[in-house]
Amino acid sequence: MVLALLNDEQQMLREMMGSLAGSVGAGNPRDIAESDRGKGWAALAEAGMLGLRVRDGSGAPTGSGVDAMIVAEALGGALAPLPYLGSAVLATELLALAGAPADLLQRAADGAERHAVLLTRDLSGIAAADDLGGAIAFDSWGAAHGLALADGRRLVRVPLDGAAKRRPGADLTRELARFTGPAPADAEEIGRPLDPADLDCWRALGLTVVAADAVGAMRAALDGVVAYSKERVAYGQQIGSFQAIQHMCADALVHCEAASACVSYAAWAADEAEPADALLAAHTAKAYTASAALDVAETVMQVYGGIGHTWEHVAHLYARRVLLDRQVLGDAGHSLRRVADLRLGEGPGPEEG
Amino acid sequence: MDFRDTPEEAAFRARLRDWLAANAPADYDAAADHDAKAAIRRRWHRGLYDAGYMGMAWPREYGGQDLSPVYDAILNEEVGASDGPPVPGQVNYLGRAIYTYGSEEHKRRFLPSLLSGEIQWCQGFSEPGAGSDLAALQTRAERNASGDYVVNGQKMWTSGGQYSDWCLLLARTDPDAPKHKGISAFLVDMKSPGITPRPIVLADGEPETSEVFWDDVVIPADQMLGRPGQGWHIAMTTVTYERGPADVGMISNYRKTLRAIEETAAARGLTARPEVRERLARAYVLGEALRLNVAQQLSLRVSGREPGPEGSVGKLLWSRAEQSLYHLALDLVGADAVTGAAPDVLAGYFRSRPISVYGGSSQIQRNLLAWHILSMPRKPSSR
Structure with a gap:
């Protein structure tokens, strides 16, 4: 039976995360500045959300890709300034796939230690350990180490302290740091080498949760502006009664629903399908979401009108969040090219999966 | 969440695929004209019925198998991927309309032949002045001295009107009621005197649909589906469903x-x-x-x-x-x-x-x- 919907436990997780995310989220730039990230992170750890991708005794993740999607969507919707994607999913999944020592994974699950993945300068993939100049540690708040790949398969970690400089990126809720140090002599190898299927699985999950974060932001942004359209009056009428506004919002809703359907399937496939199929589903979800998310964010700013373009307003925070989500692990064009390769066979030009 | 077939669904799908490979007409897309296509569709409907694939989600008492709608979805999916014509589209919602709103007589008379494809149906809903705004329809059904309804009006976009035996018709029975409330539904024999279908050739050059003229068409009162004024509700709920x-x-x-x-x-x-x-x-x-x-x-x-x-x-x-x-x-x-x-x-x-x-x-x-x-x-x- 096709069950494309959340089951009861997943529904409960969504509700729980909805209220948790509400308490750690942001509504304007001041909230972000004043946010107690440590407290928020501890709350996620206590709820067990940071250890979802840590493997249990049988080698299976304790939480599914769908669970991770639910968490990412809630935190994206709340504009939470917490490194859930970067640390609890992208980094922890890599560590778990490589079979990192149990105590290291336990500290990650407890929220006691964070890693950030070092991405290539264009953010499309994991940086090579021998070419870290300009690499970007994504979602690096409080991460002591960055993860990179040596020889395309050995996972290594390098200290970020002193070697990576925080950079003000577009997104005000997640931190980026640019690696400026020399190639470290003391890169520490972790676990066993990753095979190509491991990396496909990692990428499939990563693309999916990044897209889920954007879906959360899209939905929350749309909900907010639809509520506003019922209060704001112009020409003696609620602006939400104007068909021009209604159709813009309806199109945004279609984008939200379509992106969400693609992301849900990709999240299920991340654990349940063959790596190649999971990767196709993930690139499909990312390609759709990467282009739809900015469309929705722009619609939302337009419907708010002037106020939606001010610094103190929430609208640009959604746009900023999805601008970063669009790029992490490759933009829409990147994912479309991978979809083409997976369906039509390898195309021209060198690019990594 | 699970996107896989259950073992029962997978077995059903495999059987269906084999059946389609052996039975789906390969000549449909290349058929010479619309008449030829209509004939293939009729045979196709009968073939699907004989193999037990029609009305699978219908209640057993009306000739169905009480199966989950998932089986209809699998049928549509596999037929769509085959060379055959689509699954006859109106059977399910017409069936639902008739077994939900019809009298015992309606059910006995129409459901078996609907399922088997022996009687082909069309829907007389849209009109020249009522497309998206369907509830603006103007076709009138007025009672005559003997209590029958007499229908006058013009219907548009009646797909397959020229190939159909019967029609589910929406007509206005109460011109004074609010526009959604004054509409009733009827089951009408397309051979009734006064019905004139004329093919509409669409922009691709094919007569895919028709307009149907209704001139003093007499419909026995017992061929109303549901109650007077229930037509809009019947049409909307069954079609959405x-x-x-x-x-x-x-x-x-x-x-x-x-x-x-x-x-x-x-x-x-x-x-x-x-x-x-x-x-x-x-x-x-x-x-x-x-x-x-x-x-x-x-x-x-x-x-x-x-x-x-x-x-x-x-x-x-x-x-x-x-x-x-x-x-x-x-x-x-x-x-x-x-x-x-x-x-x-x-x-x-x-x-x-x-x-x-x-x-x-x-x-x-x-x-x-x-x-x-x-x-x-x-x-x-x-x-």
């Missing part, structure tokens, strides 16, 4: 078309071009968005939730996917589409255009989403 599983057929058809376009691109040596690859990938992505949205709708149905206005999302996704697919096809064949060298692409392009019109235009779908999902206010004037 049958969308999900049937949509799955359009999706496998979309995938088949995309494959054909990919092959066209390969045959023309275009699949190495980065921009062509990106557009083919985008067409796949839009098809997946549609497929997965419909899967969610179907899951809601299976879990027992009444279908609602969220179906408009799927309709909009389908229109967009199919129309952009044919834009891509036009671009791939270039001048061939206009010099007569790629007639299939040109015809497909024109068939893709009205998708955003029929079954409620894209503009109406957006209104419905804004009003019923986003709860945005309707202006008093639009009530």
Whole structure:
């Protein structure tokens, strides 16, 4: 039976995360500045959300890709300034796939230690350990180490302290740091080498949760502006009664629903399908979401009108969040090219999966 | 969440595939004209019925098998991927309309022949002055001295009107009631005196639909379906109800078309071009968005939730996917589409255009989403 919907436990997780995310989220730039990230992170750890991708005794993740999607969507919707994607999913999944020592994974699950993945300068993939100049540690708040790949398969970690400089990126809720140090002599190898299927699985999950974060932001942004359209009056009428506004919002809703359907399937496939199929589903979800998310964010700013373009307003925070989500692990064009390769066979030009 | 077939569903799908490989008419797409196609569709309906594939989700007492709508979805999916004509589309919602609202006599008389395809049905809903605004329909049904109804008016977009035996007709029985409340539904023999169907040739050159003139057509009062004034409700609930599983057929058809376009691109040596690859990938992505949205709708149905206005999302996704697919096809064949060298692409392009019109235009779908999902206010004037 096709069950494309959340089951009861997943529904409960969504509700729980909805209220948790509400308490750690942001509504304007001041909230972000004043946010107690440590407290928020501890709350996620206590709820067990940071250890979802840590493997249990049988080698299976304790939480599914769908669970991770639910968490990412809630935190994206709340504009939470917490490194859930970067640390609890992208980094922890890599560590778990490589079979990192149990105590290291336990500290990650407890929220006691964070890693950030070092991405290539264009953010499309994991940086090579021998070419870290300009690499970007994504979602690096409080991460002591960055993860990179040596020889395309050995996972290594390098200290970020002193070697990576925080950079003000577009997104005000997640931190980026640019690696400026020399190639470290003391890169520490972790676990066993990753095979190509491991990396496909990692990428499939990563693309999916990044897209889920954007879906959360899209939905929350749309909900907010639809509520506003019922209060704001112009020409003696609620602006939400104007068909021009209604159709813009309806199109945004279609984008939200379509992106969400693609992301849900990709999240299920991340654990349940063959790596190649999971990767196709993930690139499909990312390609759709990467282009739809900015469309929705722009619609939302337009419907708010002037106020939606001010610094103190929430609208640009959604746009900023999805601008970063669009790029992490490759933009829409990147994912479309991978979809083409997976369906039509390898195309021209060198690019990594 | 689980997107896999259960073992029972997988076994059903495998049996169905074998059956389709042996029985799906391969000559449908190449059939000479519309009459030939209609004849193939009639035989096809009978074949599906004899093999036990019609009305699977119907209650047992009406000739069904009480199966989950998932089986109809699998049927639509596999038939859409085969060479055969689509699954006869109206059987399920007409059946639901008749067994939900019909009298015992209606059920006994119409359900078996509807299921077997012995009697082919059309729907007389739209009119020249009532398309998207269907409730504005003007066709009148007035009682005569002997208590029968006499129908006068004109219906438009009556698909298969010229090939049908019976018609589910909407007509206004109470001109004084508010426009949604004054409409009743009738079951009408298309051989009744006064009914004149005339084919409408669409932009692709095919007589795919018809207009039907109704001049003093006498309908016995016992052929009203449901109560007087219940016509709008019957039409809306039954049509919405049958969308999900049937949509799955359009999706496998979309995938088949995309494959054909990919092959066209390969045959023309275009699949190495980065921009062509990106557009083919985008067409796949839009098809997946549609497929997965419909899967969610179907899951809601299976879990027992009444279908609602969220179906408009799927309709909009389908229109967009199919129309952009044919834009891509036009671009791939270039001048061939206009010099007569790629007639299939040109015809497909024109068939893709009205998708955003029929079954409620894209503009109406957006209104419905804004009003019923986003709860945005309707202006008093639009009530």
